[in-house]
Amino acid sequence: MRELNKEESGWVLALTWLSALEEVARDFQGTRPHTFCQRAYEHATQNFLRILENNYGIVAKRVNSIKDAVKEYIKIGVKGGLFKDSSQFELVEVNPNRLELTVHKCPYLKSCEALLKEGISLKDLTCARIGCFRASVLYLADIDCNYEVTAFAVEGKCRGAIERK
């Protein structure tokens, strides 16, 4: 029987807690757990950035636009080991109020796939990845946004949008 290395066990732990949190959201909020998860991603993102800043000296810049905030978050995420590299993401600024994102090979794909199978609609997918991007915009640019998934695993890519409220 093999043993997990530290990176793997870290991911197992993260995925375990994330799916537990999303499951609780559905237990209490049914097919519309957006509000619950959105708040949870806000806490998670702020904690992540705070811990990186306080414990590891990796400081995220405060910015003024949705796109810059997501770009900064990706940069910090790569440094903090959350993302492999920035090529996993494509960002298109439709206008200063709306950013469309493409995520390649998302590690949370399976959990979203299970949800779609369980009858949750695409619009109601909470998507931890884009949800945390939205939270990073709130934290780094102080812009409160809505977000939604617009396409799931089309040729291995998920798409979503973040839009100013």
Place this chain on the structure above:
Amino acid sequence: MSDTTKIKDIISEIKTSKDWIQRRRSIISLSYEKGKELYSVFTDCLNDPIDEVKHAAIIALGRLGDKRALEELLRPKFLASPDMNIRWATVSALGKLGDHRIIADLIKQVEDEEWLVRNEVLTVLKEKILEVSEQNNIAQARILIHLLNINDSEIVNMAVDGLRKMDSDACPILMDGLQSVWEKIRCNSARTLGFIGDPTCIPHLIKALKETSPDVRMQSAIALGKIGDASAIKPLISAIGDFSENVRKSIINALVLFGKQSVDLLITELSLSQNKIVKCTAITALGAIGDKRAIPSLINHLSSSYYIVRRKAIRALIQFGEEIVPHLLNLLSFNKSRITMLLNEIKNSDDVQGRIRAIKAIGGLEDHRASPLLKSFLSDPNREISLAAQDSLVKIGCAAWGRSGALTVLGEVGNSEIVPSILKMLEDDSISVQIEAIICLDKLNDKRAIEPLIKIMNKSKTYRIRSTALRVLRKLSEGTEKLFEATIGALKDSSPDVRVQAVRTMGDFREDKVIEPLLKSLSDFSWSVRYNAENALCNQGRKVVDKLINIFQEGPIIAKKRALSALVRINDPGAIEPIENAKCEKNTEMYMLIKEALKHLHGETGKNKKKLD
């Protein structure tokens, strides 16, 4: 010269020639001859220092067909030779010379690094398995068991077929196979036992349900289902909490094969277990079996506090079709009695125990109206009160999930007769229930829902309810005056979601009256509203071009962009001139958009391009 003399000359050449090519050629030419004396000539050549000569000798021995060569060829130096040609020729020769007993020797060669050798091994093995199958000799069953471990599905299936033919005689060996150290042998033994269907092996298969390997557990469950002996039902139900989804699916399929026999035990397990996985599997099985006795239990689980349990219960109930409708209609009731006294008791009573009793009573009534008050008690300094409030809120919430789930099922299986009952649910105090009732009305597609939906859209404080109601209205009353009036109001809604629905709905109208409101929506602060308004205006075609040009020339910048985009999409040549004449600073975003728009308009209308710069 006679043939005998010629053969003698070739033999002499083989023995004396110093040229290995000549020796090899001679062996090959001799390999088509028959005669006992040739055996020793060829076996001597197996010791030739040159591999090519050995290779020829092995081929020759195969062609000669003398079974004495088996012993020579089974030596590791040939089967494990570094030369791929020697290994290939040895396998081929063994295939020609040996009977089923060589199977055991050839199994190791299945993993050969060269695909040509592997391929030859598989070809030989298939021939030998066929021989064994045709002989149907139980003494050879163990050989077939070894083949169950091979990574080739065709061979494994042939071995399984061979064992099946042996019927119950093969069971003791297959039961031993369940104890094998090799996972594949255990797995395929279980599978074969299922095909044979001998009840004597049931205890062994039941034991295998607790195996470490999920594949073995899965095959054991499938086998138990196929055998169909009722003694397997209880152990199968005990295993429905398996961590592997595939195992659970196999258990469900097995229980479905048992049909009504397993219903009572499944219902008991469902009511006793607190494990959500057990509950989900039992519910799925009960839904697939479709026995009426399961209906009350399944309906109870619509109010589970676990989302996945509720979903499974919904799916299971849908499988019952229309017959479930009367049962679910009973669930569509909510407390309407006066609860003021109880609420006052909770709020104002000095007696702590009295307040707790009142909180519990409200929870027992599952009355959603008490939720706001109960939520305020969650942080009460008295722990007993806060816990009682929490419990009651869970009860009220779960009851609402039950009504909401019932509506989901009714939306799938109901008909227009149930519309009045569903309309009542628009008065429910739970937002989830109201939304689910609206969705249910959408599925039932009945015009009687139009008025109540307009009412709830105008009255509700929850934007989700307003936007869902408008979405359904768009479908139910397309193009009516009532819908137009409701939509005009919705365009001023505080929620962008509702406004998006409103402009989409406007897009369905072809009358001029929608143009002005839609043009206004091009200046909405929400991008989604503006974008959808643009789409809706495009539906109106060329008659909106002048107005769009007006907005492009005089409107606010956000509306200008959308107007420009709409003009490009409508593709009217009349838009080119005003766009070309637009005053715009170079290298601004607007300048780039205009440039891009003109490129499209010129390209598609064929007009000469006027240079902007």
